[in-house]
Amino acid sequence: MRSHPGAKGSRESIVNNNKSSLYTVSFNKLITQDFINAHAVITYNSSPGVAAAIEGIPVFVTDPNPRISQAYEVSNHSLSLLENPQMPDRQTWVEKLSMSHWNMLEAHSGSAWQHIKKYI
Numbered sequence: 001m002r003s004h005p006g007a008k009g010s011r012e013s014i015v016n017n018n019k020s021s022l023y024t025v026s027f028n029k030l031i032t033q034d035f036i037n038a039h040a041v042i043t044y045n046s047s048p049g050v051a052a053a054i055e056g057i058p059v060f061v062t063d064p065n066p067r068i069s070q071a072y073e074v075s076n077h078s079l080s081l082l083e084n085p086q087m088p089d090r091q092t093w094v095e096k097l098s099m100s101h102w103n104m105l106e107a108h109s110g111s112a113w114q115h116i117k118k119y120i
Helices: 010-017 031-035 048-054 091-098 104-109 111-119
Strands: 041-043 059-061
Touching: 031 048, 041 048, 048 059, 048 091, 104 111
Parallel strands: 041 059
Antiparallel strands: none
């Protein structure tokens, strides 16, 4: 289990309240360290699902709203598949994802706006 990096005291709270042997709490600085031996990643709708999918790790998104999680399209939606998760083709998804991110040079030059304004 990994807490949100911006949530002060949440790791300590999870550790202190962990009465289960089903999970351990991560203290790794980088999420990619947690991916090393991961069978799958379960998330409600946050960006670790995107990072896991990019790394080729099966993702389970539990948020029922498909518009909320950017990983929803390439994720499993039922935890009943946890032992045998599906790993869909990610090529089209990652291409769409990459087209929604712009660097500062593209923003300053106007090329991002030239692309985006066609859809408004």
